[in-house]
Amino acid sequence: MEYTAYFNGSWVPNSEIRIDPFDRGFLVGDVVFETERTFNGKVFRLREHIERLYRSLTYTRIDSELSPEEMLDISEEVVRRNEHLRSDVGDFTVHQFVTRGKNGPRFRARDAGPPTVSVRVSPVSFGRYAEAYSSGVHGVISRVRSYSSESLDPKIKTYSRMHFNLAEMEVADIDPEGWPILTDLGGHLTEGTSYNMFLVTDGVIRTPTDRAVLQGVSRGMVFDLARQLDIPVVEEDLQPYDLYTADEAFFTTTSPCVVPVTKADNRQIADGKPGPITLQLLAAWSETVGLDIVDQALMYAKD
Ligand SMILES: Cc1ncc(COP(=O)(O)O)c(C=O)c1O
Structure with a gap:
């Protein structure tokens, strides 16, 4: 009963999202991300989040190698693939991240890549704020x-x-x-x-x-x-x-x-x-x- 995630073009269980220690996202914080939530399984203002993600990508000059429309479709697909697990947790948090990828031999941001891209869901952590x-x-x-x-x-x-x-x-x-x-x-x-x-x-x-x-x-x-x-x-x-x-x-x-x-x-x-x-x-x-x-x-x- 594991959530299914998108990871670099493949569908994998969440536990198989792996970041290489030489990925610049880990090495030097060269990564942007987004977080949404669902209400009754529908992602709230997904398009606005994807637009903000692409503004972050533009600012940092990271190329996700996906169009905003593709990122949006993948995000919706991740939610769809996990819908059967939602009744246990109420709703999902949806996470996208894009790193600049691994360094080339000269360790320069501009030579790095390809990007590491993932979209996954997890339960909303209601316990952190319900009271x-x-x-x-x-x-x-x-x-x-x-x-x-x-x-x-x-x-x-x-x-x-x-x-x-x-x-x-x-x-x-x-x-x-x-x-x-x-x-x-x-x-x-x-x-x-x-x-x-x-x-x-x-x-x-x-x-x-x-x-x-x-x-x-x-x-x-x-x-x-x-x-x-x-x-x-x-x-x-x-x-x-x-x-x-x-x-x-x-x-x-x-x-x-x-x-x-x-x-x-x-x-x-x-x-x-x-x-x-x-x-x-x-x-x-x-x-x-x-x-x-x-x-x-x-x-x-x-x-
Ligand atoms: C630093 C910071 N400010 C504000 C917010 C609230 O943004 P949003 O309403 O899009 O979740 C977040 C969300 O995680 C955040 O990380």
Whole structure:
């Protein structure tokens, strides 16, 4: 009962996805990736994720040797081939990665290849956040700064994430359950280690500009839902002050969609409960995808 994956043109069990230690994806983090999830077995906003993947490929000058349409078809095929295993886990996370491949004799990025390409599924790890919908989480600002677009633009999705690892470790020293929040060199809030961030102040949804954050697909969904619900959204520079004094705060990312933030740097946000607009967005999202996101997470949550 193993999941079937696409790996360099073949269909293999997940356990046979192997990365050569001389592949530059492993050797020097020369790799981009994407992560989606399914709702009732249908991949959410797959085309947008594939478009973002190809923007990451363009920026890094990695050639996947597949067209976006082929990558999209392969991704859907991976989900189809595993559909019979979905009832046990609720829904799937879908992962694509593309590395630049192995070095040539002169160890230069421009001579490397062919690329290593894989698409696979795994169960959504509902257990990581199911309780957070009611309790909210503690956002902790880390001393680790986001990359600036002058070094490695945070708009690309790459496994070069040592700064995120360091932020997670540092925040765990303060609160083992804390969720890191990074800032840019100017001290503006950017994003978390795998999520975008939002505040609500006086009925307005506020989020950092995309200068130093991933252009989250879930972030885009919040823009769309807010438009439908007639709630104004602004993208602007935000400081820790704005977080501490917000009426609501939440993170967005692919699997949980919306995660309420009820505490920031040990300060309770408003009344310390998930806020009404946060919950309204979550409900509207559930309605759009045709399942109750919170109920599903609670039903399938495992430690
Ligand atoms: C650094 C970072 N920011 C934001 C996000 C949220 O993006 P999305 O909503 O597309 O999952 C992710 C997702 O993994 C991420 O890695």
